[in-house]
Amino acid sequence: MIFTLKIWRQKDAADKGGLVTYNVDDISPDSSFFEMLDQLNQHLIAQGVDPVSFDHDCREGICGTCSLYINGRPHGPLKGTTTCQLHMRSFRNGETIFVEPWRCGAFPVIKDLIVDRSAFDRIIQAGGYVSVNSGGIPDANTIPVPKSDSDASFDAAACIGCGACVASCPNASAMLFVSAKVSHLALLPQGRIEAARRVQNMVATMDSLGFGNCSNAYACEAECPKEISVTNIARMNREFLAAKLFAEKEKQISVSL
């Protein structure tokens, strides 16, 4: 197969960047999108041109490293698929393919198609955990969890943190990502203990990092490679409202030893 590629090239964060056109041929329809880019890079290296940088790692759809905005859609044209699991047979022979990095102020471009998603780490650090230490934990079966809750929790926990939700959102909002984590833990008895605190801190951090707001366009749900549902956003809103209205205020208690 042959393709015309219009790829965003940007030397570093300070560079302005722009689209550059490349042609590739002799691409197997069974190649993955990255294998096609690998092939392009082999040509570029042979010509002494700096190869195209892109984020990728596991290449089996689970690590969430890959992040390409292909022809106007994060992770390309297939539903429920990461870029690494996208194969060239999903494109027409001779097609022109636009490849761009995720676009969001909170995800600055590092080089070419690579963006810095550490904002997501900061949101998790704000409360995306259950505060337990390793040690002194009661037997696992002392915390029964209804199967339906556990399954729903898993559905939310399946998030791979790739950022496609932010990339697709007309407002570059991170609500689907944040709500997936809030839901994952809010649905489990273990996570309920600090649910009010968690949702307030995570939302505050999300807002402070410069993501947009949710206007319920639901592009995130349509593009999420793990098909995380926007009902999680509603759950987060619910949790947030309830926490703001009803949660006990935290007191600073000083203990002298």
Next chain:
Amino acid sequence: MALAGLFLVVFLLVHLGINLLLLADDGGQSFSAAAAFMGTNPVIRLFEVVLFGGFLLHMAFGVLVTIRNRVSRPVRYQHKSQSETSPLSKYMIHSGIIVFIFLVLHFIDFYFVKIGLVAPPAGIDRHDFYHRSLLLFSDKGYASIYMIGFLFLGFHLNHAVQAAFQTIGMNHNKYIGTIKVVSILYAIIVAGGFMVIPVRFMLFR
């Protein structure tokens, strides 16, 4: 924004209910009575203030959020987004602005007349909304402008109602289908209901 919006949603239903009295074949008696009640009852007057507050809040939030959302993506994509989205959700600010322009026009036609900021047309009392309406909608062009306003209000509401439920946390696979249907029905009823009046006045005078 969602809460203010939901408040406005309730107001629109009341407004529509009263307007539909225009259709009653009593020479505007019941409509005028209702209008007079709305214009004089102290509780309603108080709510009018709240209502203005609601409008202002809704619009202010709408504009602020839109600006913030734009800023959050300083570099835009080169390729147009092909992502599936909820219908019309991306155009809320646009439909909102059109509705706002319509609202200004509507105020000039009625509210400002009532409070004396704008002089009423010759021969019509500034409190007589019934004849004022009849006169306005006799102009087909003017009636069309109103109809366009209603149409965009419908577009706005179609997304707004279900989105507001989502925003206050009411989205559950058990009843989300119902909410979506109610939202669409509401939009059709409100937009359609308001439209019936100019249509009626244009066609069957």
Next chain:
Amino acid sequence: MINLKAGAPTVPLAEQWSSYKAGCKLVNPNNKRKLDIIVVGTGLAGASAAATLGQLGYNVKAFCYQDTPRRAHSIAAQGGINAAKNYQNDGDNVFRLFYDTVKGGDYRARESNVYRLASISPEIIDLCVAQGVPFAREYGGLLANRSFGGTQVSRTFYARGQTGQQLLIGAYSALSRQIAEGAVKLYNRRDILDVVLVDGKARGVIARNLVTGEIERHAAHAVVLATGGYGNVFYLSTNAMGSNVTPAWSAYKKGALFANPCFTQIHPTCIPVHGEFQSKLTLMSESLRNDGRIWVPLDKEDVEKLRQKKIQPEDIPESKRDYYLERRYPAFGNLVPRDVASRAAKERCDAGYGVSSTGLAVYLDFSDAINRLGREAIAARYGNLFQMYEQIVADNPYKTPMMIYPAVHYTMGGLWVDYELMTTVPGLYAIGECNFSDHGANRLGASALMQGLADGYFVLPYTISGYLSGEIHTPPISTSLPEFEAAVKSVSERLAGLKNSSGKESVDHFHRKLGKIMWEYCGMSRNEAGLQKALSLIEELKAEFAADVRIPGGLKEYNPELEKAWRVQDFIELGELMVRDALQRKESCGGHFREEYQTPDGEALRNDDEFAFVGAWEYKGVGSAPALTKEELQFEAVIPSQRSYK
């Protein structure tokens, strides 16, 4: 020669760990905050260790090459995690898990470490559940289990087909909590290019910031390597693209011994290679073999027609199919262990019966199961795997048999560690897949996740305190010590050398070549002549790489080709060590099959009299052959016997 002593307490096996814990030295909280620890890698082992050490009060620096700790390749583990909980009341206990692991490892693992692993396993599940890991549950709300990898009990806990992901998210969130509290400082997008020793003790690392290209010095009182396995030496493997041996390899060059490098696990059910530009192999859960039947055509004519796509596999009548596993192993059939199934597939393909266009694939056929149980039942069991297969291969496995082929999946070998998980370099620890200790010559399914978390959450935090209790008077280590200067100099020189190479071939070219050598001569089955040939081929490859590699871009910028070049250089050297180890081990055991040592009917022939040892290699400098040191394995609780699956 170094005298290798595991150093487990000399009490009965079952009492060793409690005896160790009772006697080990602790560090008081005031002193902990004066002690710095570097943890390299943020997979299950690294993230759990960094989180726990941070929680205990040490100053921790965590490093990963990925953009965030949550992407480490532990995330890709599908099947599950073993634990001796006996929730199913089916006769499981610590001893049985220990026994299965030692036997599964073909009696080449250290009993004391394995017993500790088995005894800790229940605690791991408790902790993960408390963290919010959404394990599969029964309707009653309690945890579900499944059986895995031919054991007789159901002791595997799982979260659909994404157990590794969910466990890693648990460890990542615990780590994030410590980062938020300031106990752990995270350094992402960093490659660790050297380990720094001061007065013979591990005191720091040299990192390259992958974004800016800057060379950084980081000092600490102890260094923990949790850098995973080295399967990418084969170029094509189920590992992530970035998985590498570099930090472990630099430790080896600084004096840490590397044990059993030839023990690699080949997983039988992977999606076959489709062509030259393939970058990665995808594994499909072993559970497929519960219902799928493996076959190739009996006639070569049919093979030819299949390869040319003149006929479809379903056109071949039953009488012309060779269900070779059922034929050779009537008792276990399609459920023989991983190594046996893999070798049998290779044997058929080498004999010319491989079915894909590359000739490197066998069929895994579900038509019988679908006829017997119905399509719905099969979809319920394997729906997501079938979907994944169809996405990659564009074939519908409900209609046409799947094609599978073995692929490198896990490496049992790694840095030699003692009972305390310390390498032969004082203050340098290796945990998780990075060390050699628990899986012997073959790892059982669902045991890798268990080991990573056991090491990180529950073993290292105890054992490292014993070492650090002796360091409480050591002030913070200065990064301007001459040892750091020297390390920075050597790293910079090697980088500059790579940058200045003026060849014309890309790094991938050499990596692919290395992979082919390793797969051909040091893969599923090995022999003396082949291994000797591999040694000379690798020697040639080394020279070619030096003369002919081309690396575009600069040193002080984001430069993936430069990263790869460094990693591939290390892989080439490691490949050589693997071949030497395979040559040395004149027996067949687990993942290591020497063609000269097999029973008359083609099964692995172990030699316990001469080879019941851990082969640990010591670096002797450029141009000198490494030296082999043996840690003799003593079996007290489990008596080695011949594995038989007939």
